[in-house]
Amino acid sequence: MTSLVLLFWIVAGIVIQLTVYLSLVFWRHWQNYQVLRSSGADLNLPLLQPTPAAVEIPAAWAGWRSFRVERKVFEDAAHTICSFYLVPEDGQALPPFHPGQFLTFNLEIPNDQGSNESVIRCYSLSDSPRSNCYRVSIKRVPAPTGCDFPPGRSSGFFHEQVGIGSSLQVRAPAGHFYLDHGNYPVVLIGGGIGITPMLSMLNWSLKEHPEREIWLFYGVRQAQELVMKVQFEALAAAHPNFHLRICCSNPQADEVAGRDYQHHGRIDLALLRQELGLKPYHFYICGPTPLMETLVPALDDWGVPDSHIHFEAFGPASIKRHKAGASDLPIPPSEVDSSGIVVNFALSGKQLAWQPSAGNLLEFAEANGISVNSGCRAGGCGSCHTTIQAGEVAYSQVPDFDPEPGSCLLCVCAPKTSLTLEA
Numbered sequence: 001m002t003s004l005v006l007l008f009w010i011v012a013g014i015v016i017q018l019t020v021y022l023s024l025v026f027w028r029h030w031q032n033y034q035v036l037r038s039s040g041a042d043l044n045l046p047l048l049q050p051t052p053a054a055v056e057i058p059a060a061w062a063g064w065r066s067f068r069v070e071r072k073v074f075e076d077a078a079h080t081i082c083s084f085y086l087v088p089e090d091g092q093a094l095p096p097f098h099p100g101q102f103l104t105f106n107l108e109i110p111n112d113q114g115s116n117e118s119v120i121r122c123y124s125l126s127d128s129p130r131s132n133c134y135r136v137s138i139k140r141v142p143a144p145t146g147c148d149f150p151p152g153r154s155s156g157f158f159h160e161q162v163g164i165g166s167s168l169q170v171r172a173p174a175g176h177f178y179l180d181h182g183n184y185p186v187v188l189i190g191g192g193i194g195i196t197p198m199l200s201m202l203n204w205s206l207k208e209h210p211e212r213e214i215w216l217f218y219g220v221r222q223a224q225e226l227v228m229k230v231q232f233e234a235l236a237a238a239h240p241n242f243h244l245r246i247c248c249s250n251p252q253a254d255e256v257a258g259r260d261y262q263h264h265g266r267i268d269l270a271l272l273r274q275e276l277g278l279k280p281y282h283f284y285i286c287g288p289t290p291l292m293e294t295l296v297p298a299l300d301d302w303g304v305p306d307s308h309i310h311f312e313a314f315g316p317a318s319i320k321r322h323k324a325g326a327s328d329l330p331i332p333p334s335e336v337d338s339s340g341i342v343v344n345f346a347l348s349g350k351q352l353a354w355q356p357s358a359g360n361l362l363e364f365a366e367a368n369g370i371s372v373n374s375g376c377r378a379g380g381c382g383s384c385h386t387t388i389q390a391g392e393v394a395y396s397q398v399p400d401f402d403p404e405p406g407s408c409l410l411c412v413c414a415p416k417t418s419l420t421l422e423a
Helices: 003-037 154-163 193-208 227-237 269-275 289-304 363-367
Strands: 065-075 083-090 100-110 118-124 133-137 167-174 185-193 216-222 240-247 282-287 309-313 341-347 350-353 385-390 393-395 405-408 413-415 417-423
Touching: 083 154, 100 154, 118 133, 118 154, 118 193, 133 154, 133 193, 185 193, 185 289, 193 216, 193 282, 216 269, 227 240, 240 269, 269 289, 282 289, 289 309, 289 350, 341 363
Parallel strands: 185 216, 185 282, 216 240, 282 309, 341 417
Antiparallel strands: 065 083, 065 167, 083 133, 100 118, 100 167, 341 350, 385 405, 385 417, 393 413
């Protein structure tokens, strides 16, 4: 064999190796590209399969509707979480709702003066839509340790005084935090009682889209705090596309990993990266503020598109995100120039210089002796809905209750300019 022939075979071998290597690299990139293509709306690429838009649900009833409690079931070992099954007293079929939405209740709660006081509260629906029954699962809120605050008034009322046969006034399902139709993979994350809207999303999705890949990360302190653990495990066994991960941050000594829970620790980005593959997941998160404040920015840092992160926090929490969102996102009141702003409460006859330290207009009004109806204090129930006679407001978060044009929700907004309010 001459040196020229030997050189030819060496070059040919190198070319073949490079061809195989580049083919493997191209194949891997092509697989990743096919996965990412399904999120083409965010990448400006054509979609393999268009994701359906949210299905429009016809308007339900206006105002309040009477419901009767048909069943009352405790869901945890300590009897701190109770499900209430509600049927309409008029016997008419119930309209559907988006899984993840909530009901608003007008509760007549006895006060210290011996009379009843109207209290407005919102609770998430905890099951998939049915035509004859709604379900809410409510945690009894104890008095905080180390302070003089009383236990939760409305949750205590439900647990102690609402029983089978009780009549309740209920507003139609509402809220912008819900799961859409579609086949895109979904990650549900529920912390504590934040599991309730996830129950609705999970049950609905397994029924309507059983082929959809769905993960549920359920975080509690101890396994004894879990609700419906047997039902979750049965669903995971029956649906191969449903993956259940129970996370205990402080399990008891007799609680065993692999039997009572799958992960020792809080739900964090490290856990999600370990469990989830490279797919265009949509994340739905509900839980206490510390969970939201750490996890939502972490998902941003991970590169999850802003449009794929959906969340609902307990109470009037405002979660900051690193990226600029859509143009219709609220303007944080802290970024508004508040110098020289005056708020005129027309009905109360008070004209006051705005104090940014008040946080929102509801707390500002209450601090100055102005009585305003309020309920959830988180932009959900609409109790503090007030007409704006002049001026503009800025919202700290997108409210779930849609205020009418020319009005605002005092609990989640602050003045952008000098204001005249009908309050």
